[in-house]
Amino acid sequence: MLKSAPIRALGAMSGTSLDGVDAAILVTDGVEIHAFGDTGYRAYTDRERAVLQGALGRWPGEDGVEAAAEVVETAHAALLCRFDEVDLVGFHGQTLAHDPRGRGTHQCGDGQVLAEVLQRPVVWDFRSADVRLGGQGAPLAPFFHFACAKWVGAAGPVVFLNLGGVGNMTWVDPSFDRPDQKGALLAFDTGPANAPLNDLMQARRGVAMDEDAALASCGVVDEVIVNAVLDRGYFYKVPPKSLDRDAFGDVLEMVSGLSDADAAATLTAIVAGSVARGLDHCPEPPERLLVTGGGRKNPLMMEMLIERCGVPAVQVEEVGLNGDMLEAQAFAYLAVRVARGLPTSCPGTTGVSASVGGGQVSRPSGAVVASKA
Numbered sequence: 001m002l003k004s005a006p007i008r009a010l011g012a013m014s015g016t017s018l019d020g021v022d023a024a025i026l027v028t029d030g031v032e033i034h035a036f037g038d039t040g041y042r043a044y045t046d047r048e049r050a051v052l053q054g055a056l057g058r059w060p061g062e063d064g065v066e067a068a069a070e071v072v073e074t075a076h077a078a079l080l081c082r083f084d085e086v087d088l089v090g091f092h093g094q095t096l097a098h099d100p101r102g103r104g105t106h107q108c109g110d111g112q113v114l115a116e117v118l119q120r121p122v123v124w125d126f127r128s129a130d131v132r133l134g135g136q137g138a139p140l141a142p143f144f145h146f147a148c149a150k151w152v153g154a155a156g157p158v159v160f161l162n163l164g165g166v167g168n169m170t171w172v173d174p175s176f177d178r179p180d181q182k183g184a185l186l187a188f189d190t191g192p193a194n195a196p197l198n199d200l201m202q203a204r205r206g207v208a209m210d211e212d213a214a215l216a217s218c219g220v221v222d223e224v225i226v227n228a229v230l231d232r233g234y235f236y237k238v239p240p241k242s243l244d245r246d247a248f249g250d251v252l253e254m255v256s257g258l259s260d261a262d263a264a265a266t267l268t269a270i271v272a273g274s275v276a277r278g279l280d281h282c283p284e285p286p287e288r289l290l291v292t293g294g295g296r297k298n299p300l301m302m303e304m305l306i307e308r309c310g311v312p313a314v315q316v317e318e319v320g321l322n323g324d325m326l327e328a329q330a331f332a333y334l335a336v337r338v339a340r341g342l343p344t345s346c347p348g349t350t351g352v353s354a355s356v357g358g359g360q361v362s363r364p365s366g367a368v369v370a371s372k373a
Helices: 046-055 065-080 111-118 128-132 142-152 194-205 223-230 260-279 299-309 326-340
Strands: 007-014 020-028 033-043 088-099 104-108 122-124 158-163 166-172 185-192 289-292 313-315 360-362
Touching: 007 065, 007 326, 020 065, 020 326, 033 065, 033 142, 033 326, 046 065, 046 088, 065 088, 065 104, 065 111, 088 111, 088 326, 104 128, 111 122, 111 360, 122 326, 142 158, 142 166, 142 185, 142 326, 158 260, 158 326, 166 260, 185 260, 194 260, 223 260, 260 299, 289 299, 299 313, 326 360
Parallel strands: 007 088, 088 122, 158 289, 289 313
Antiparallel strands: 007 020, 020 033, 088 104, 122 360, 158 166, 166 185
16 A cells, blocks of 8 residues: 655546547645646547547447557557656546446556556556446546645635536535545536537538637527437436436437537537536535636637536636646546545545445566555
């Protein structure tokens, strides 16, 4: 088990938007944030992204999964080997399928492979234990969000809103001492975020995203479609709750009759509307939304959040955090918690029956590792 002193942990995250791998150093004891370190990014090539997209929705042993795992391991190894003086690595892997009440959750990529390449202990498979104990296995960043709320000096409840492929929020009450105390956290997936919009742009315009909302800003929102999506049962379901990347994949068919601009505007409004529905589940309104993930760079999405949620919404950079690297930093933080035997999820974050520490630790075989872990 890891000693309690702060160490340099390296976290890596490849999200549902399939753009690439983020990596970040965090100095932490698994409780407090002591310092933020270097960061890095490695984009997936078009070929690599196509391999990953072809494996979405598939489970271990199915066609395409082995090739996807090779892409994930190769990309992570290429990026993570650039970092020096690392004590521990947190490796999330690439989520291909997520069905917590059915087949479970599947993040491809083998932590043992990375441990051998990097010659460092690697913590991975963060979600499986939570799912086995009845949890959703997601979201997992909330315990880190709790530490971030303490670090930024939040006085009252705040929401960390991550707008990646899927949206998720963490409501944090920083007056509590620990994240696993009842009432300290509430976390859940809000609904679709960038995934449908990015898929629309790829299909219709051959580009990865609606950069700076250039297209959506020229469109008109179809409120009938927005209301039809937001009337689905998921938004009435009491959290914790989670989604697969393509759980709302049919919204593309719903906007198929709209112009490119109107479709983009409508999909953007669905994101903001789903967040507003999510706030209805929170114990009390937050002082503000601290927005991370790619969606925070979409000016129209940010405007719609403020308009539809009735709460100030700012990029996390305004409180001194790095919105591009927050999830990578989260898995550095969680890796230290796993190595120290501390919980990484609790009933308020994933719906698991009791606080649980997920993840397994892989060490390089036959090697002496200069590490505190």
